Amino acid sequence: MSHPLFEKHKAQLDQAAQALATRGYWSPYNEMPSPKVYGEAAAEAGKQAFQGYLGKTFELDQPGQTGVQAGERSPYGVDLNVSYPVCDPEALVQAALKALPAWGQLGAEGRTGILMESLQRLNQRSFEIGHAVMMTTGQGWMMAFQAGGPHAQDRGLEAVACAWREQAAIPREAIWEKPQGKNAPLRMQKHFEIVGRGVALVIGCGTFPTWNTYPGVFAALATGNPVIVKPHSNAILPAAITVAVIRRVLAENGIDPNVITLAVTPQRSATQLLATHKDVKSVDFTGSNHFGNWLIENCKQAQVYAELAGVNNVVIESTDAYRAMLKNLAFTLSLYSGQMCTTTQAIIVPAGGIDTDEGHKSFDEVAADLGAAITAFVSDPKVAHAVLGAIQSEDTVRRVDESHRLADVVLASQKLINPEFPDAQVRTPTLLKCDARDEKAYMEERFGPISFVVRVADAQAAMALSERIVQDHGALTAGIYSTRPEVVDAMVRATWRSKVALSINLTGSIFVNQSAAFSDYHGTGGNPSANASYSDSAFVANRFRVVQRRFHI
């Protein structure tokens, strides 16, 4: 009775469920792009596969095709020139509706098996996807491989495992027998059918086209909903490969491949039409507040899971590892040129300075030393290019180039030339400093490598400011550096109120902007930066409904 792909992947599913229950380190997809793991030929084959797409039309065999669209601009200045099928949104919705019943009736086991098989196939294509992510987003190679490949797959599997747990808790049927004293009991048979809410729309972002998309895609699919993926117009290729892989696995298993389709839409209006379509019952979104809030306001017919902007922040009260702290922060601010939704923007420091293992440091010293740590970190061009990558959008380039107007410049951004990609837009981080009163400068998201050292009266004020920032403007990450347990404890309590994940005294090889599936919740869903979390029960439980039937026996 059980689906063969469910049986095939059952042992790994059990491990995933166990990982969710214990939240220690676990990942089934190796993050090292190593021939020992992925095979001797994998790296070259992946590169070839990626290059094979360039200058061609990506074939998906989807319904309602009306033309093609090209136009991804590589932040590395590479000519991609891939075209994608443009399909009539209504045709995609109708195709999804047609595919829905069989996908639902396959049951949670069958869906879980097919999705785990799909993730395994995606994992085998991590090099190809890594190149696609790198060239469309501007990420450095290692990040593109890891975050675009295995880490995204981890988040996908996490969503599948989470959805499985919730669905497995519902019995398929029950005998209900109510005693009636001396009389015969009342007896009924009941069936509980898990049904998806309807068509799901998943809208991707330009910086993490797989990592931020897989949770919604796999959560929606696992719970019985056909999915339409609307990628960012500049990061279509990773999404297209993903959709093609899943469509293939579906077709191989006799399932209508239109359970998942790619919506490449030249106009935002087409996306708006999809998002407000009466049959679209959920929308997953990562991106700007502007469009995200539009979705929340206008998609009355759908559940909206949105990750929006925020102002991530770190409070520095004191440290017993000053150099290590600065190095850790310098890496955080440099990684992918600060184009992560988890990158710190505001570094809050008391006006009186901080106690450290190298003596007391004034506010200005802390700012200057952090600037120097960044400079040191990006001084080796090889390291710099590997870590910084390239700037994804012209808007971000402009923000960086104009950032000196916002506050006092501690460290100016520099334009670097990447010898391998001479047309790449590369910028080192800019570090500014300002007073807490200068809210106009730092109290909104400045996406990209732009950070502020913010002067506050004292530690108390620092934590109060952090709490207010999170509550009013949202944050996916917060950090605290302090040697005083009572300060750390106060910061912990502040994050319980403002609902943000806290990293404490990071001085080693873990960074506040990193989030590991099966252990770290990405977003709490409790502050304005995101109304959902990867992946908790709430992220999956409302994507399906239980429809029961009952009769006498």
Place this chain on the structure above:
Amino acid sequence: MSHPLFEKHKAQLDQAAQALATRGYWSPYNEMPSPKVYGEAAAEAGKQAFQGYLGKTFELDQPGQTGVQAGERSPYGVDLNVSYPVCDPEALVQAALKALPAWGQLGAEGRTGILMESLQRLNQRSFEIGHAVMMTTGQGWMMAFQAGGPHAQDRGLEAVACAWREQAAIPREAIWEKPQGKNAPLRMQKHFEIVGRGVALVIGCGTFPTWNTYPGVFAALATGNPVIVKPHSNAILPAAITVAVIRRVLAENGIDPNVITLAVTPQRSATQLLATHKDVKSVDFTGSNHFGNWLIENCKQAQVYAELAGVNNVVIESTDAYRAMLKNLAFTLSLYSGQMCTTTQAIIVPAGGIDTDEGHKSFDEVAADLGAAITAFVSDPKVAHAVLGAIQSEDTVRRVDESHRLADVVLASQKLINPEFPDAQVRTPTLLKCDARDEKAYMEERFGPISFVVRVADAQAAMALSERIVQDHGALTAGIYSTRPEVVDAMVRATWRSKVALSINLTGSIFVNQSAAFSDYHGTGGNPSANASYSDSAFVANRFRVVQRRFHI
């Protein structure tokens, strides 16, 4: 370490969790108002306790009291004259916020223990609550005792058990150890704190002041949120007793009793102020579409769990138990004078009539025979009064008295005199018939004992109409009578699309309007009649968030 009340109730919690996982019959609270179960003195003591409230001010010792409000009008015509403290809404919110941190830090075990203790105390006061429910809602005594007491307590415990399951799945802490090849592993300690979203508001209805309120109250409390209960202005007493009982258990355990308060508000504007208060993060509501949709539109800061109006319906295609079917439907339409959110309103019958074990019956015969079955059922005044109860609101009285204008009258409603309560508003059900085209008559909720036999072309059209009604106007219940498996199967599939619970061929002592906790989901949350279900994971999982912290070890 564990809370003593958690230990005390642990065995029952395990049973509840097991019941949720198997969904067979289970209830810890006996539904029979019997001296053997509740004690020889319980019935009299409960009545005395109820009578002790009459003509007095209900004491709750809440903050911000500005006056008292009286004015519940008993549908039985009994003079109640209980006054309730009116408290400044802002003071209630501030008191809740003050109580929040300690309630959160008590942890899931402590909260679960305290709430299970509260439910046990409420169970011991089922007679008192039964009288309060009967006299404020107009329910007959047996229903008031059962639905107001043990069945409501079942739904409360179900929510607690469901919330426990979701919270228990989250480890309090974890060691995260990531291998680093030949180097020492990266090691971090992580803590996962469950925090409630904030203050919860639970708005009750006038007909089921405990049954429809306990799920939200107990789900919100269990997940760490202080609760403000805003009862319907005509059904305050059952809510006030409930709040007093829980406040007592809280205080006995050293917890700020303002974890739960009662908001008696003379004006709707005060309720609106509460519902849109920035610190109110969830609203549970049962009632009209008018106010429910206002809440959904306006409470942007809160999760809204709403049960609204619907048009419950039954399709009759054929039957092998004609008399039993009619009797079953007659009871359904009569119970509490159709003032249940689950009562059937539209009975859809093919124009060509139906095949039965008593031969073919024309459409008009089915309508007439159902009318006769109702007449027979209410012909014994003792049965009639016990089952019908009294009409809760003047609006419903008016709707019944004017219902003959809506369609052809099959059976006119009759005004009965209840000898025990001569001032009670008692009405027998009215049965109308019309064509499917007469949508204005039957295609909106006509709350009360008003039903329509609706003529459709054939069985196919009957099921299509049922599906459309559910999709466009919502329904908590649907039924099908058919001897043909392919018809039943088609109806089952229709309910998967429209997302409504289906009862098949009910001819015995189970009725389509009954819903048993731990087995039946009340509402699917997937059609316009309700956006949530008592109680699935989605009903509890988004009421709390997980805030993590991590540090090197």
